[in-house]
Amino acid sequence: MSVIAGVSLAAWLWLLVGQGGFWRTDVRLPRGGGEPAVWPSVAVVVPARDEAEVLGVSLPSLLAQEYPGRAEVFLVDDGSSDGTGELAGKLGAEHGGLPLTVTSPGEPPSGWTGKLWAVRHGIALARERTGAEYLLLTDADIAHRPDSLRALAAAAVTADLDLVSQMARLRVRTGWERLIVPAFVYFFAQLYPFRWINRPGSRTAASAGGCVLIRSTAVTAADVPDAIRQSVIDDVALARAVKRSGGRIWLGLAERVDSVRPYPGLGELWRMVSRSAYAQLRHNPAVLAGTVAGLALIYLVPPVAAIGGALAGAWPLSALGLAAWAVMTGSYLPMLRYYGQSRWLAPLLPYTAGLYLLMTVDSAIEHYRGRGAAWKGRTYARPDATV
Template sequence: MVIAGVSLLAWVWLVAGQGGFWRTDVRLPARAPLERWPSVAVVVPARDEAGVLGTSLPSLLAQDYPGHAEVFLVDDGSTDGTGDLARALAERHGGLALTVTSPGEPPAGWTGKLWAVRHGIALAGERTGAEFLLLTDADIAHEPDSLRELTAAAVSADLDMVSLMARLRVETGWERLIVPAFVYFFAQLYPFRWINRAGSRTAAAAGGCVLIRASAVAAAGVPDSIRQSVIDDVALARAVKRSGGRIWLGLAERVDSVRPYPDLGELWRMVSRSAYAQLRHNPAVLLGTVLGLALIYLVPPVAAVGGAVAGAWPLCALGFAAWAVMTASYLPMLRYYGQRWWLAPTLPYTAALYLLMTVDSAVEHYRGRGAAWKGRTYARPDASL
């Protein structure tokens, strides 16, 4: 009874006091027509992305942007012909100018993506002197007005960094079960309204779509200052905010990820590769996270069903109430992803999967295979310095 009561109180507090994390109405700030459109360099780090580049890159080249914009694709040691495909797509589709470059293998102490981003930013600065940089992943497709809307929002609201959480693919059964919950959990951990509030210490970004001022990049010393970060988008946001920059994060309407996750294994690797890094590789934090997930997500259905079976109706009522609050808080995210309402009560099952993914991430870390991505494995940040 006590545990079930604490779980219910936790849900009441989360829904009422955690920055309205469950709401899905945080979209781009109001945009005003610009008299002058700043120059933008689009930097795309890409490693073995031939499978998705045919959809994403043409969408960048087709950007309807009134100012000067160029695309810099940084081929990070691909073995599948990513660079050659990018050149062929540019010849076929035209549009914005494309430069394909390669930085070579990252030196010790750098993640591959951030080394590629560093190379792309430096080259863009030499070639264009762009005022803004759009850092976008190779699996992200943009509607033709995406760059224009992002830039107008940044200038109109005087923001140093604007990031959109791209709408992830939800076509397979596993994607429907796990993907909306991924964004829901992210927003619960980093409430968008707290991130966007001036003076708030909460900072996060969505690495698939980040528009940032070149001056903010210089002021924050990025990516050099975050060169070891596996969760680079959150590290980038923190660095920009610490340096005095104004950041903003919201849900996308016209920016989509085209990367498929056809089975549970692919989704499992997406989460587990960085879950323990999110917990700062700390066993005590891992234990607290596991207990917290169990209390918040697993206790309600266990209390509701177990109480009903045992005839302990007060326990059943507490569990059902907590489960109902949880379910109601998940419905807006399901609607955002165009999913059926009946998936909402399954959130405890999905949370159990995430709990197991987190534990697996820690196990893989201690086996020396943590934070593995496309043939590279990264040690703890302090292990190579």
């Protein structure tokens, strides 16, 4: 056990200094270049399926964008059954602001996820009607501050970026949201360190699907969304496609972009994670086993060694576990501060990681039961099982 606890501590020390500073929360939109002399035209594409619950907050925030250039909003109703399209039309008439088009692509053909089929339809319509230089791909549960689009466009133009994405600040109000949501972003950054993503020569690529501003020419060069039409984790696939095609990408934490989707209980948060966790592991049982072992070694061994060693009087073991637990706790504090949460949640990260481990295993079980990647009435099989 002392050897295992020592390996866990060594792993945490390496993560702290060698994993792209994943724990830091100071990666924000580039602002050094000022503002562009000429503002580019932007088409905002919003795929929406059964989003009437949140659309009353998110859509007016897009229509109210204070953007100096030309901008239009295209909401793509992806077969909603709750009146999402009708509500969008009413909100556009009531709030005014940017021009709004509400459209529907029909059911996706085989080999396409519903969201990407909606995005494809929205991009094609936006290009046909506006010839926009940039496209803002944003989800229907994302609210934007009035200057959000202006800040995104300024960063893209002045830094010469083909894709600019922000990780929306997720809602954190209930007890379960406080326990699980900051950790979700922390784990994402650990898998995809933002500094590595933003380095032109790095192979690491990811974006946050709730807020992606992409140059129209980069869409063509990367052949998206067609090239990623089966991807359940479409934001990561999009960024990889753009980077592979030679585009420059950037991802950071948001200051002007917020998710308004509520996750009041553990069940909603569980489904959010488990629906795509096994897809992240490429539906590979060996990768799943390695992931479970890795999560246990990194997150569960430290508290078990610290507490178990103390109870057994094995003080060297307890010291190793306590040291690893302390490093883990310290690395989590910046994310809790970003979300305005109590620092006393930091020592509970092993418990949260244990929940994520169970969610990942559940994701694999649901996949083999034929219910993997289920979302709003649709279930997506492993890509090679579809085509």
